[in-house]
Amino acid sequence: MENFRLRVFRAVADEMSFRKAAEVLHLSQPAVSQHIHALEEEAGVQLFDRARGEGHGSQISLTEAGRVLLGYANTAAETMVEARRALAALNHEVVGELRLGASTTVAQYVLPRILGAFLRQYPQVKLSLVSGNTERIVESVAEKKVALGIIEGPAMRRDVKTERMVKxxxxxxxxxxxxxxxxxxxxxxxxxxxxxxxxxxxxxxxxxxxxxxxxxxxxxxxxxxxxxxxxxxxxxxxxxxxxxxxxxxxxxxxxxxxxxxxxxxxxxxxxxxxxRDFSFVRLAGSELRGAAAAFQRFAMVSAGAK
Structure with missing residues (x-):
């Protein structure tokens, strides 16, 4: 639902590389360059400074106009995600991106079976999972890199909230x-x-x-x-x-x-x-929505049925 040129722009801005953005988007590098050029023509501004670095490699950075547009582009992308969730909710569907984090033991021994069953029930969910020790997962939640984490020890931070998943x-x-x-x-x-x-x-x-x-x-x-x-x-x-x-x-x-x-x-x-408890961890003061909320409900039932 997001404007594709803005999606390409955000990918280049995230990667600071036309080549890497092309890999992420599964496009050719010339196609990425064409989309950015067309967006600059449409906006009437230059979005990236392009320079030649050592070894004749291209180096890019956002211009002031690029930084301004990136803020609006990110907001627009988030709005479209919310719109898709709202439309899906009308049909009692679960769709969209689900970014999970799990500490090492949970990711390796607890989650595989649960994730497999969840994705069979909700095939329209696009899942990404990062793993690491408890400290790293809590940090990822606090920095909003993942929507929901599952940890195997105390969170040790006040800006996140935990809830038991299974003993x-x-x-x-x-x-x-x-x-x-x-x-x-x-x-x-x-x-x-x-x-x-x-x-x-x-x-x-x-x-x-x-x-x-x-x-x-x-x-x-x-x-x-x-x-x-x-x-x-x-x-x-x-x-x-x-x-x-x-x-x-x-x-x-x-x-x-x-x-x-x-x-x-x-x-x-x-x-x-x-x-001990394996616990869900999320940002304090926030409520889970969409795929993250559906996964937490699903995992609670699945883990309890072990």
Missing amino acids: DEMVLIVSPNHTLALRKGAVITPAELAKLPLLLRERGSGSRRVVERALKKVGIPLRSLGAAMELDSTEAIISGVEAELGVGFVSRWAVAKVLRLGTVRVIAVEGLEIV
């Missing part, structure tokens, strides 16, 4: 060849845990924050543990445990398959229970 449990896993895996009952004391080489998620990870808080409650500060390695994903921790590099805490959602395969074992720690 999760963090469990300690060891290699099946580990002496602890052969112990009857497979239970260890906090003191025994403190002597084990522990594989940890990186700083900024929601999983790491949850583990740190739970250990502190049972009198095991992180500095007293034998932290063997910091890793940037749950998958890396599972692989490290399988390779007998140490032990690690991971989500039960993440270990269902490897437990069936027998490549890791779950060990209980006396007095330690690590329960």
Whole structure:
């Protein structure tokens, strides 16, 4: 519904490159240049300064007129999105763009099944998903890069609001060849845990924050543990445990398959229970609409039916 020349203009302004804009729009570079030239002719102003940089490569920047038009073009695009949502709502349809963010464990182990079912029910939704640790996803929500996030730890910011999606449990896993895996009952004391080489998620990870808080409650500060390695994903921790590099805490959602395969074992720690929420996070003071609101409702039901 958006004027196509304005769409091309916004793409060039976003990428600051005719070539990259052409790739995003699936057009030829000459076609992009023609649209911009036609828009400049129609508006009677120059929208981009074009210069030759080192290596004879083209460098562009917005002119003052280009900056003014970009503000109006962005507003027009947002208005057309709202118009499409309003028209779709008349027919009880869910359409439009859905920008989601999800922390690593959620993106890898929880969302695939839910997203597949959601897109089958709402095929007109155009989905994009970014993943990262909890800190990064919360930041993306606060900066309006995504409409809705799903995180696995506390948000740690006041400009966002969280709402529980589903409960999760963090469990300690060891290699099946580990002496602890052969112990009857497979239970260890906090003191025994403190002597084990522990594989940890990186700083900024929601999983790491949850583990740190739970250990502190049972009198095991992180500095007293034998932290063997910091890793940037749950998958890396599972692989490290399988390779007998140490032990690690991971989500039960993440270990269902490897437990069936027998490549890791779950060990209980006396007095330690690590329960957390996977939570939706959105900008405080705002209400979800359109595809984002539909996805949150859908995901709540789907996750609860696990």
